[in-house]
Amino acid sequence: xxxxxxxxxxxxxxxxxxxxxxxxxxxxxxxxxxxxxxxxxxxxxxxxxxxxxxxxxxxxxxxxxxxxxxxxxxxxxxxxxxxxxxxxxxxxxxxxxxxxxxxxxxxxxxxxxxxxxxxxxxxxxxxxxxxxxxxxxxxxxxxxxxxxxxxxxxxxxxxxxxxxxxxxxxxxxxxxxxxxxxxxxxxxxxxxxxxxxxxxxxxxxxxxxxxxxxxxxxxxxxxxxxxxxxxxxxxxxxxxxxxxxxxxxxxxxxxxxxxxxxxxxxxxxxxxxxxxxxxxxxxxxxxxxxxxxxxxxxxxxxxxxxxxxxxxxxxxxxxxxxxxxxxxxxxxxxxxxxxxxxxxxxxxxxxxxxxxxxxxxxxxxxxxxxxxxxxxxxxxxxxxxxxxxxxxxxxxxxxxxxxxxxxxxxxxxxxxxxxxxxxxxxxxxxxxxx
Amino acid sequence: xxxxxxxxxxxxxxxxxxxxxxxxxxxxxxxxxxxxxxxxxxxxxxxxxxxxxxxxxxxxxxxxxxxxxxxxxxxxxxxxxxxxxxxxxxxxxxxxxxxxxxxxxxxxxxxxxxxxxxxxxxxxxxxxxxxxxxxxxxxxxxxxxxxxxxxxxxxxxxxxxxxxxxxxxxxxxxxxxxxxxxxxxxxxxxxxxxxxxxxxxxxxxxxxxxxxxxxxxxxxxxxxxxxxxxxxxxxxxxxxxxxxxxxxxxxxxxxxxxxxxxxxxxxxxxxxxxxxxxxxxxxxxxxxxxxxxxxxxxxxxxxxxxxxxxxxxxxxxxxxxxxxxxxxxxxxxxxxxxxxxxxxxxxxxxxxxxxxxxxxxxxxxxxxxxxxxxxxxxxxxxxxxxxxxxxxxxxxxxxxxxxxxxxxxxxxxxxxxxxxxxxxxxxxxxxxxx
Numbered sequence: 001x002x003x004x005x006x007x008x009x010x011x012x013x014x015x016x017x018x019x020x021x022x023x024x025x026x027x028x029x030x031x032x033x034x035x036x037x038x039x040x041x042x043x044x045x046x047x048x049x050x051x052x053x054x055x056x057x058x059x060x061x062x063x064x065x066x067x068x069x070x071x072x073x074x075x076x077x078x079x080x081x082x083x084x085x086x087x088x089x090x091x092x093x094x095x096x097x098x099x100x101x102x103x104x105x106x107x108x109x110x111x112x113x114x115x116x117x118x119x120x121x122x123x124x125x126x127x128x129x130x131x132x133x134x135x136x137x138x139x140x141x142x143x144x145x146x147x148x149x150x151x152x153x154x155x156x157x158x159x160x161x162x163x164x165x166x167x168x169x170x171x172x173x174x175x176x177x178x179x180x181x182x183x184x185x186x187x188x189x190x191x192x193x194x195x196x197x198x199x200x201x202x203x204x205x206x207x208x209x210x211x212x213x214x215x216x217x218x219x220x221x222x223x224x225x226x227x228x229x230x231x232x233x234x235x236x237x238x239x240x241x242x243x244x245x246x247x248x249x250x251x252x253x254x255x256x257x258x259x260x261x262x263x264x265x266x267x268x269x270x271x272x273x274x275x276x277x278x279x280x281x282x283x284x285x286x287x288x289x290x291x292x293x294x295x296x297x298x299x300x301x302x303x304x305x306x307x308x309x310x311x312x313x314x315x316x317x318x319x320x321x322x323x324x325x326x327x328x329x330x331x332x333x334x335x336x337x338x339x340x341x342x343x344x345x346x347x348x349x350x351x352x353x354x355x356x357x358x359x360x361x362x363x364x365x366x367x368x369x370x371x372x373x374x375x376x377x378x379x380x381x382x383x384x385x386x387x388x389x390x391x392x393x394x395x396x397x398x399x400x401x402x403x404x405x406x407x408x409x410x411x412x413x414x415x416x417x418x419x420x421x422x423x424x425x426x427x428x429x430x431x432x433x434x
Numbered sequence: 435x436x437x438x439x440x441x442x443x444x445x446x447x448x449x450x451x452x453x454x455x456x457x458x459x460x461x462x463x464x465x466x467x468x469x470x471x472x473x474x475x476x477x478x479x480x481x482x483x484x485x486x487x488x489x490x491x492x493x494x495x496x497x498x499x500x501x502x503x504x505x506x507x508x509x510x511x512x513x514x515x516x517x518x519x520x521x522x523x524x525x526x527x528x529x530x531x532x533x534x535x536x537x538x539x540x541x542x543x544x545x546x547x548x549x550x551x552x553x554x555x556x557x558x559x560x561x562x563x564x565x566x567x568x569x570x571x572x573x574x575x576x577x578x579x580x581x582x583x584x585x586x587x588x589x590x591x592x593x594x595x596x597x598x599x600x601x602x603x604x605x606x607x608x609x610x611x612x613x614x615x616x617x618x619x620x621x622x623x624x625x626x627x628x629x630x631x632x633x634x635x636x637x638x639x640x641x642x643x644x645x646x647x648x649x650x651x652x653x654x655x656x657x658x659x660x661x662x663x664x665x666x667x668x669x670x671x672x673x674x675x676x677x678x679x680x681x682x683x684x685x686x687x688x689x690x691x692x693x694x695x696x697x698x699x700x701x702x703x704x705x706x707x708x709x710x711x712x713x714x715x716x717x718x719x720x721x722x723x724x725x726x727x728x729x730x731x732x733x734x735x736x737x738x739x740x741x742x743x744x745x746x747x748x749x750x751x752x753x754x755x756x757x758x759x760x761x762x763x764x765x766x767x768x769x770x771x772x773x774x775x776x777x778x779x780x781x782x783x784x785x786x787x788x789x790x791x792x793x794x795x796x797x798x799x800x801x802x803x804x805x806x807x808x809x810x811x812x813x814x815x816x817x818x819x820x821x822x823x824x825x826x827x828x829x830x831x832x833x834x835x836x837x838x839x840x841x842x843x844x845x846x847x848x849x850x851x852x853x854x855x856x857x858x859x860x861x862x863x864x865x866x867x868x
Contacts, residue, residue, distance in 0.1 A: 206657075221810075222735065223735065223809055223810055224809075225709040225711050226704060226707045226709060229706075229709070230704075230705070231695070231705065231706060232704070232706075241711075243715060261664060261665070270660060270664075270666070271665065271666075272663075272667070273660045273664075275659040275663070275664075277656040278718075278725070279656065279677075279718045279719075279721045279723060279725055280718035280719065281677060281716070281717040281725075281728070282715070283714060283715040284712075284713045284714035287731050287732060287733035287774070288713070290711060290713070291712070291715075294715070297718075297720075297721050299656040299721035301656065301657065375658075376655075
């Protein structure tokens with residue numbers, strides 16, 4: 001790409017800044033809270049669709065071919081393709097239109113969470129960072145290219161999906177992919193900046209399981225505890241303390257967590273990033289009884305290089321082995337339930353697409369474009385499952401997601417639009433319009 | 435006591451068996467469930483008073499001076515004194531008239547829980563063992579003495595108290611004691627028989643605390659767990675896992691429990707009878723968060739030779755010390771709450787009263803009268819607090835208390851009446867009526 005092309009693109013996108021800001025502000029005002037949260041259902045109903053209707057108008061103005069469709073109720077995805085001239089690779093921009101609830105309203109200082117208020121250098125509100133800023137910038141990247149008198153050689157594809165916040169991929173990104181909205185590479189426009197590191201390129205995310213184990217004991221009056229635990233006691237003929245038994249399993253999984261600090265490593269993650277978070281414990285019924293049951297629920301962050309099934313089997317084996325030396329647990333093995341799996345993903349650091357994106361970032365933000373892992377989960381894994389190289393890259397500070405201080409810097413929005421435009425230029429190629 | 439006196443007493447009490455059985459059966463039919471359980475309040479309302487009205491008629495027939503009084507609502511205690519001729523020591527019989535709820539009605543095989551049905555050798559129903567059988571036998575002991583033509587030399591005192599099952603001593607036994615119904619010694623007529631050992635004499639009971647400790651952590655997203663627990667992490671600047679911290683305290687109390695197996699001994703208890711039953715655990719809010727709090731509730735059985743306050747201090751010191759090596763816990767010490775203390779009691783095995791009672795038992799049941807500790811709690815401790823030597827002794831198998839198989843053997847009821855009559859004879863002395 002020559003200097004003139006770049007200068008023209010940047011200058012054009014700069015002229016779009018006001019419109020870009022106005023669009024993000026308007027999108028924030030659509031209360032597209034995922035209905036799974038059951039937050040003010042009457043207010044938030046159809047919010048996702050409202051965002052996408054808004055975006056479809058913009059998309060159509062650009063000359064993209066768009067489609068809205070819902071798998072469930074009025075929760076419409078928007079997909080679009082801007083056909084390239086035919087000689088370039090295609091690029092998919094993915095983003096979600098749903099947001100999390102605003103949380104404690106009294107914590108929103110000055111602004112109401114859905115005001116979309118523009119104040120100084122920021123647009124405030126729920127969804128400004130996560131992730132209406134990112135998906136708007138992706139659309140304005142194409143708008144900038146076209147307005148500057150260029151056009152992409154490869155197809156530029158958009159998926160503005162519902163149902164990401166609560167992992168309803170079958171309604172959102174997964175459904176868009178199944179409809180055939182695919183490409184040779186993809187950017188998920190989630191926020192990837194931090195105060196120190198603007199525009200990280202996230203090429204991996206940990207997988208997340210939710211797992212619960214339940215141990216059954218045998219309840220008896222606490223006055224008979226002597227029989228249960230003491231020398232000469234009748235043992236399980238009288239009672240079994242589920243808490244003592246549960247601790248055997250808890251401690252074994254704690255050991256596994258420690259071991260993972262050394263056995264589970266990935267170049268994009270700091271050592272020790274893969275953990276078994278014993279998150280909740282429920283045990284027993286009351287002080288006068290030896291506890292009849294214990295239940296521990298985990299949030300488990302596993303390594304992208306592990307197959308989900310393999311990680312599950314490793315954990316189940318640890319639980320199994322922990323019980324081998326305990327006759328009660330051997331005879332009454334813990335019940336394990338896997339209630340949730342958000343898959344991991346990992347894209348090679350030297351993938352040509354990653355290099356192209358990195359080049360694009362650094363032309364806009366020279367200190368940016370560091371390769372990293374994503375701090376949370378995202379729909380990127382579902383895109384990779386289709387064999388598409390994918391990265392996460394977008395405006396906004398990750399740490400503001402889901403907080404009552406959510407706001408996106410206007411300067412970063414414009415930078416993002418430029419970065420995405422350059423990524424289209426680098427990956428799809430662009431050429432002067434006829 | 436001469437053989438003739440004994441034979442006359444026994445023969446007389448045998449003639450009272452039918453009436454004794456009928457009385458116990460009728461008392462069981464009063465649904466005197468402690469209102470604290472809120473079990474069918476309309477049905478159980480005034481049940482305690484109904485039992486005592488019934489007993490007062492019998493008591494008055496014997497010529498005792500009786501009094502009914504309530505501290506709360508219509509929950510009337512019955513106290514009575516049969517004045518001795520003046521030359522003997524006085525003896526108090528204490529029992530409670532409240533019962534626990536019937537539990538799962540479908541488990542009551544054949545009988546409804548308040549039928550009081552007499553079937554074969556047993557009277558069935560809630561309260562038959564715990565403890566309407568015992569208190570009726572205590573009254574029939576005096577009835578037998580009088581009907582046989584004797585009279586006690588010392589006073590025979592009765593306390594039929596409300597509010598034992600939920601430790602409302604201030605409404606029941608404690609209130610009776612405060613009214614001045616005291617004596618030189620006391621028998622609490624709780625069931626003390628087991629299949630192998632009829633009519634144990636229980637001269638001690640463990641104290642029972644309910645204690646809860648609460649540990650606060652600092653919640654953060656589970657994705658930041660690395661920062662919380664791993665090498666190089668920011669630690670408590672980001673988050674603190676309340677479960678990991680709570681386990682430090684849990685394990686310290688577990689160690690203390692083990693230690694108590696050697697440090698807390700009492701001749702009436704098998705080694706290891708004093709325990710800290712970690713009965714319930716509640717921790718955390720959900721899999722995606724590092725747990726912000728953990729709460730463990732204990733039922734603690736402590737040694738009668740320990741002052742309650744000393745036992746509390748020992749436990750609090752263990753918790754305190756456990757935190758010393760953990761900067762977070764040192765700065766944020768666990769909150770400990772003591773929600774319940776049912777005091778212990780212990781009467782010397784060689785107390786003259788114990789020996790007198792033992793002699794009485796063995797004249798009726800030669801293999802009975804073993805000295806033991808009581809398997810549960812009782813109001814005996816409140817009597818001992820007044821300086822009165824006290825034992826637990828009564829008909830019925832302890833293990834049937836609070837079960838859906840509660841039933842008392844008729845033969846044991848009659849034996850109990852004989853034992854109590856002999857105890858009056860031994861302790862108060864009896865003489866021929868004028």
